[in-house]
Amino acid sequence: MNKPKSETLVIVGMSGGVDSSVSAALLKEEGYNVVGLFMKNWEEFDEHGVCQSSKEYADVVKVCEKLDIPYYSVDFIKEYKEQVFSHFVEEYKMGFTPNPDILCNREIKFKVFFEKAMELGADFLATGHYCQSLMVDGQQRLVKGADPLKDQSYFLYTIKKEILEKVLFPIGHIPKTEVRRIAAKYDLATKEKKDSTGICFIGERNFKNFLSNYVTFEDGNFETLDGTIVGRHTGATYYTLGQRKGLGLGGQGEPWFVVGKDMKRNVVIVERGDHHPHMYADTLTATDLSFVGGAWDRPLPFKCTAKVRYRQKDQACTVTKIEGDKIYVEFDEAQRAITPRQSVVFYDGDVCLGGAMIEASGPSYYEMKRPLASLEVTSTSDH
Missing domain, CATH: 3.40.50.620 (HUPs)
Structure with a gap:
């Protein structure tokens, strides 16, 4: 111009x-x-x-x-x-x-x-x-x-x-x-104003109370992978993969973490320890592709980096193939708590290429029966 x-x-x-x-x-x-x-x-x-x-x-x-x-x-x-x-x-x-x-x-x-x-x-x-x-x-x-x-x-x-x-x-x-x-x-009125957090445009509030105005929840069980009941929750929807805080589960041993949910049974699946292999996978598929340039313009397979959550460090990966509106990704290292309906965002250096909505991860290291010693923690939970 x-x-x-x-x-x-x-x-x-x-x-x-x-x-x-x-x-x-x-x-x-x-x-x-x-x-x-x-x-x-x-x-x-x-x-x-x-x-x-x-x-x-x-x-x-x-x-x-x-x-x-x-x-x-x-x-x-x-x-x-x-x-x-x-x-x-x-x-x-x-x-x-x-x-x-x-x-x-x-x-x-x-x-x-x-x-x-x-x-x-x-x-x-x-x-x-x-x-x-x-x-x-x-x-x-x-x-x-x-x-x-x-x-x-x-x-x-x-x-x-x-x-x-x-x-x-x-x-x-x-x-x-x-x-x-x-x-x-400039002596602006906002010079000492705290950064906004919480839901976009809705702001900070007691999230559980706020969500209960719109979603009905039912109490259910916390269960381990083998089906052992270890406590009660107030609604499976409140919990997310990798979550530790707010579970209300005590006892001796390592802290409990959410490793999955069974919404049909209203069950939150938990296991002890942040390194539990059920939380880790090195592949994912994602849909609803959106690229800044309009389309993926790199030859496949393409090595780049990606984030599966905000503020995660860039993770080395390979985009192996794209079929229609689905993208397949393999990470160099196992990723913790790859969460469906969160976004995977791709980078080439500092350039953001675009991203997609995570559909599924896996199989997890638990499902592949890999030894826990083979895992390396690549990120920490946001919760």
């Missing part, structure tokens, strides 16, 4: 957090014509009668007025409930552990929100994600954020090249500590 920056309209997705606030500040400093746009996706009042989205918008207003840029709000509550939250609930009902952030990026932030920004005449949409959009070998590529502790490319693997070409990530090349410093420099 040959427009001067002063005539280039950049709409910044403002969340009320420090990352999007600093993104707007940096773009304004560079001379772009910047507009802040707040997206309202969830409306619920807490026990004090306070709506969280209203609090976030109030911070957006403070930041935009400090930066002297226009600001607006758009309502995507209906779209979020229909395209993200309803899917999230249905997945939990079936016993899976979904990742709503990935779906939210695909269906909301880089679809309806992106379309709204373009409709308003934007040349670019900017967000506060920790990742980068760079030209690599003559093509626009999604690249990891410079801060390895904050890189969010895992959540953005569904973004397509034609959209990526119109998206800016102003803080993707700097560490979080620098973002905080810039926020302090």
Whole structure:
């Protein structure tokens, strides 16, 4: 684009957090014509009668007025409930552990929100994600954020090249500590605001209580692989593969971990020890392929790295074949707790190639009757 920056309209997705606030500040400093746009996706009042989205918008207003840029709000509550939250609930009902952030990026932030920004005449949409959009070998590529502790490319693997070409990530090349410093420099209202956690756009809350408003749970048994009952749970859906905390199982010996679930019988399968071989496998299949370039453009078999969960270190693997909408992957080392309905995301160095939804792993080392001594721990649980 040959427009001067002063005539280039950049709409910044403002969340009320420090990352999007600093993104707007940096773009304004560079001379772009910047507009802040707040997206309202969830409306619920807490026990004090306070709506969280209203609090976030109030911070957006403070930041935009400090930066002297226009600001607006758009309502995507209906779209979020229909395209993200309803899917999230249905997945939990079936016993899976979904990742709503990935779906939210695909269906909301880089679809309806992106379309709204373009409709308003934007040349670019900017967000506060920790990742980068760079030209690599003559093509626009999604690249990891410079801060390895904050890189969010895992959540953005569904973004397509034609959209990526119109998206800016102003803080993707700097560490979080620098973002905080810039926020302090501009004396932004969000400069000391904690990073948001919890469910995308719904925020931090007692997850079990929140989910019980939408999903009915029944008590059931904790069982070992040989069928021994070792305790009772409050609903199999609450538990995920590799989980240790919150099981309520004691006794002498190593801690208990979830190694599987039998939803038909409402049974959570547990075993002692983080190294139990039933939790490890070195192959997986995945579906719902999504590649940044639109299609897989590498010869097979192809060696690359992959993550099966956010913040996992890159794991060496080989994409062995792709058949229709299914991809087959072999890891160099056994992976812990490969979880159906979570995403596997592929990288070539720092370039995010794309990803897919995990369908199944295995067979596990337990099923292959390999000795435990042959295993090497490659990651730790997120729970």
